[in-house]
Amino acid sequence: MTLKSFRLRRLIVASLISGGASVMAATPPAAPSQPVTDTLHGVAVADPYRNLENVKSPETQAWLKAQGAYAAEQLATIPGRDALQKRIEALGKATGDAVGGLMRMPGDRYYLLKRKAGENQFKLVLKQGLDGADQVLVDPELLTKATGVPHAINYFMPSWDGRYVAYGMSAGGSEDASLYVFDVKSGKTVGQPIPRVHEALVHWTPDSLAFTYNQTRLLPKGAPDTETFLDTAVFMLKPGQSVKQAKPVFGPLVNKSLKLDRLDVGSVFFSPDSPWMVARTTDTTVPEGKVFVAPVKALGGKTIPWTRVSGFDDKITDVQLRGSQLFMRTYAGAPRGKVIALDLAKPVLADATTVVPEPATGVLESFSLGRDAVYTELRDGFALKAMRHAGGQSAPVAPAQSGSSFIVGDPARAYADALIATSTWTEPPRVLLAAVDGSTVDTRLRQTQRPEGVPELTVTEVLVPSHDGAKVPLAILHRKGLVLNGSNPTLLVGYGAYGLSFEARYDPRGYAWFEQGGVLAMANVRGSGAFGDPWYRAGFKTTKPNTWKDGLASARYLISQGYASPKTLGIWGTSAGGIFVGRSVTTAPELFAAAIFDVGVMDAVRAEESANGITNISEFGSYKNPAEFPALLEMSTYHQIKNATAYPAVMFVHGMNDPRVDVWHSAKAAARLQAATTSGKPILMRLDSQAGHGMGSTAAQSYSKQADIYSFLLWQFGLAPAKP
Numbered sequence: 001m002t003l004k005s006f007r008l009r010r011l012i013v014a015s016l017i018s019g020g021a022s023v024m025a026a027t028p029p030a031a032p033s034q035p036v037t038d039t040l041h042g043v044a045v046a047d048p049y050r051n052l053e054n055v056k057s058p059e060t061q062a063w064l065k066a067q068g069a070y071a072a073e074q075l076a077t078i079p080g081r082d083a084l085q086k087r088i089e090a091l092g093k094a095t096g097d098a099v100g101g102l103m104r105m106p107g108d109r110y111y112l113l114k115r116k117a118g119e120n121q122f123k124l125v126l127k128q129g130l131d132g133a134d135q136v137l138v139d140p141e142l143l144t145k146a147t148g149v150p151h152a153i154n155y156f157m158p159s160w161d162g163r164y165v166a167y168g169m170s171a172g173g174s175e176d177a178s179l180y181v182f183d184v185k186s187g188k189t190v191g192q193p194i195p196r197v198h199e200a201l202v203h204w205t206p207d208s209l210a211f212t213y214n215q216t217r218l219l220p221k222g223a224p225d226t227e228t229f230l231d232t233a234v235f236m237l238k239p240g241q242s243v244k245q246a247k248p249v250f251g252p253l254v255n256k257s258l259k260l261d262r263l264d265v266g267s268v269f270f271s272p273d274s275p276w277m278v279a280r281t282t283d284t285t286v287p288e289g290k291v292f293v294a295p296v297k298a299l300g301g302k303t304i305p306w307t308r309v310s311g312f313d314d315k316i317t318d319v320q321l322r323g324s325q326l327f328m329r330t331y332a333g334a335p336r337g338k339v340i341a342l343d344l345a346k347p348v349l350a351d352a353t354t355v356v357p358e359p360a361t362g363v364l365e366s367f368s369l370g371r372d373a374v375y376t377e378l379r380d381g382f383a384l385k386a387m388r389h390a391g392g393q394s395a396p397v398a399p400a401q402s403g404s405s406f407i408v409g410d411p412a413r414a415y416a417d418a419l420i421a422t423s424t425w426t427e428p429p430r431v432l433l434a435a436v437d438g439s440t441v442d443t444r445l446r447q448t449q450r451p452e453g454v455p456e457l458t459v460t461e462v463l464v465p466s467h468d469g470a471k472v473p474l475a476i477l478h479r480k481g482l483v484l485n486g487s488n489p490t491l492l493v494g495y496g497a498y499g500l501s502f503e504a505r506y507d508p509r510g511y512a513w514f515e516q517g518g519v520l521a522m523a524n525v526r527g528s529g530a531f532g533d534p535w536y537r538a539g540f541k542t543t544k545p546n547t548w549k550d551g552l553a554s555a556r557y558l559i560s561q562g563y564a565s566p567k568t569l570g571i572w573g574t575s576a577g578g579i580f581v582g583r584s585v586t587t588a589p590e591l592f593a594a595a596i597f598d599v600g601v602m603d604a605v606r607a608e609e610s611a612n613g614i615t616n617i618s619e620f621g622s623y624k625n626p627a628e629f630p631a632l633l634e635m636s637t638y639h640q641i642k643n644a645t646a647y648p649a650v651m652f653v654h655g656m657n658d659p660r661v662d663v664w665h666s667a668k669a670a671a672r673l674q675a676a677t678t679s680g681k682p683i684l685m686r687l688d689s690q691a692g693h694g695m696g697s698t699a700a701q702s703y704s705k706q707a708d709i710y711s712f713l714l715w716q717f718g719l720a721p722a723k724p
Contacts, residue, residue: 028683029066031671032059041626045605045639052667053606064656064667068687071651075686078711080721085707088512092703093117094451095428095508102421102431102445105158106272106414110445111165113153120698124153124167126184130433130443137165137182147171152696155200159208160272160412164190164239166202166211173692174657179213181239190240199284201234201267206296210238212249212268228611229284230262236299249304250279258306263615264290271321272412276344278326279306280319286498286618287317293326293347309347322369322413327355329367336532337364339374356389363532368407371416375407379530381461382475382504382522386420388436397434403427404504419443425459425477425504454511455479464523466546466553470538473524474554475502476563479514489717490519490564492555496527496547497576498619499536509703513710516722519563525550525580541621542631548583555584555591570713572596575661575693576619579604582637582669585648594649594681594716596709599661599693602669604636610662641672649681649716653705655691663687681716
């Protein structure tokens with residue numbers, strides 16, 4: 001460890017301690033415990049660390065800071081840890097500029113979020129034409145330097161005519177975005193920031209003279225967190241107007257005759273070529289909700305005559321507008337998905353026609369619209385293929401392109417050709433311009449390259465039999481020529497929720513793991529959408545145990561095939577994937593040497609008592625429902641930790657400002673594991689006081705987190721990080 005890096009690590013520790021001398025403790029501090037026992041549907045449910053849910057209490061704050069400091073000290077002593085971070089940084093920079101959020105608008109305008117190699121945060125950039133120079137519109141680093149707190153752009157939406165860009169910005173990973181409007185012509189922000197615009201539900205009217213946005217209520221002091229996303233409203237405002245002039249146009253308290261639910265979080269969106277506007281609701285978690293339509297001209301009246309098109313039971317998961325037609329993806333009668341279209345002159349769902357039928361194989365995962373075509377993304381294993389549908393014909397958008405291809409946003413439906421982003425496990429991504437005939441040209445919007453000197457990789461995709469015979473997709477990556485003798489450091493990653501699936505993605509920083517002889521295995525367990533809606537529902541609420549049982553089957557496969565042994569096998573789950581990793585570890589601790597619980601859902605029973613937890617009842621269930629409570633208790637890692645059990649080493653990773661999974665999830669589970677385990681292996685809480693769920697984290701924060709995860713795993717495998 002260099003003197004400079006050692007000092008930096010000590011500064012991190014000191015900032016967590018909030019003053020006083022930094023002295024390494026022999027063991028992590030014991031958690032304060034104020035036990036509570038609830039009787040739920042006749043079952044006594046013990047909760048020894050309920051008090052840690054009060055994150056703002058001085059006692060909890062002191063314990064969290066001490067835990068964070070202890071973890072930072074432990075991680076700082078791992079041999080080779082700092083060299084590993086330097087390698088991760090070098091790999092990230094050598095690949096080139098990072099690009100995200102690409103959007104193509106009329107007038108040959110390209111908007112994107114761009115972080116140049118060596119920079120810390122993404123900037124909002126406009127290019128006039130593919131060969132145009134980068135025009136930086138918004139630079140969050142200016143606010144970061146002024147306040148000392150990292151800021152990030154959460155979302156953006158340009159006006160159709162290019163005059164304005166509306167964007168959301170938040171601080172410290174909180175995702176608590178305020179909405180700003182930037183005047184591209186003058187180079188200045190117009191009007192005042194609009195607070196509490198959390199969701200990327202900002203849309204411009206067809207004439208570009210006004211925009212709509214969803215805003216949460218200003219809650220009174222003492223209101224429970226569960227009120228945060230209830231009774232939100234959609235407002236319309238013109239650039240430069242005072243927020244007090246915003247007109248409410250949709251929401252549970254705005255349109256009481258529609259009988260919306262309190263958790264119907266709405267958006268109102270438009271298309272520049274359409275006389276119609278669409279209101280759509282979700283609970284922010286599952287995509288099914290309600291859909292309404294009305295004439296745009298009704299915005300000028302006192303009330304808007306919304307006509308209901310569909311509800312939750314119609315199984316609509318995406319909605320887009322072009323002209324006088326409403327296009328929708330549905331899995332009603334089509335478990336692998338199909339696209340239907342409805343003439344808004346007669347908005348009766350039963351009259352909708354199928355424009356893209358359910359595929360015979362694979363999964364129609366998403367769709368978008370062009371000027372003359374419908375585009376879909378068709379999943380086959382870990383690859384997604386962009387397809388073009390027009391004139392009764394269907395064909396790949398870029399037939400010569402291997403790996404995955406994704407359609408880049410064209411919200412105005414202004415172009416006959418299409419932009420696609422590419423991705424594979426082993427090659428840097430590109431952005432291609434695909435003509436109608438399938439020919440492609442590299443746009444150079446992503447000028448990334450493979451770092452020099454990195455090893456060639458071997459990729460194997462297999463179907464692993466699970467406990468009940470179901471075949472689980474598993475992708476395994478490692479450097480070419482690796483000997484499968486059971487001694488390789490191996491990391492199993494899973495998620496399994498919301499129907500979201502892993503696809504082939506290129507991660508240049510992952511070479512730091514492969515250079516250590518590491519194996520990376522990614523499992524599309526049940527709860528993902530790997531095989532359509534039935535696969536998702538097979539890891540959902542009462543069927544949730546399949547999620548971690550599929551994970552355990554994958555772990556046993558990796559051991560049986562010689563990739564790893566229980567002494568060299570780790571497991572990682574993030575967010576809702578906390579259920580995957582937590583229940584895998586608590587069910588079969590003997591299979592793993594170490595685990596990463598990354599901003600994970602740990603207490604599934606109490607989760608709904610938080611701001612975002614209440615929105616996830618539709619995914620996991622409610623403890624208040626006697627039919628759903630048993631499954632929640634079974635999937636709750638915190639409640640399944642057993643005393644006097646030899647658990648593997650665990651590192652909890654959490655941002656203190658996490659708005660999606662409150663930090664008390666990690667706090668309660670870490671406290672319980674530290675008290676219960678008999679293995680003598682470390683249970684650490686890696687905390688970041690200026691981070692949240694991961695969105696908006698800076699490059700430096702990401703490099704540090706990845707280095708800590710890799711070095712922690714290697715440490716627990718008995719393998720010191722080697723020089724690359």
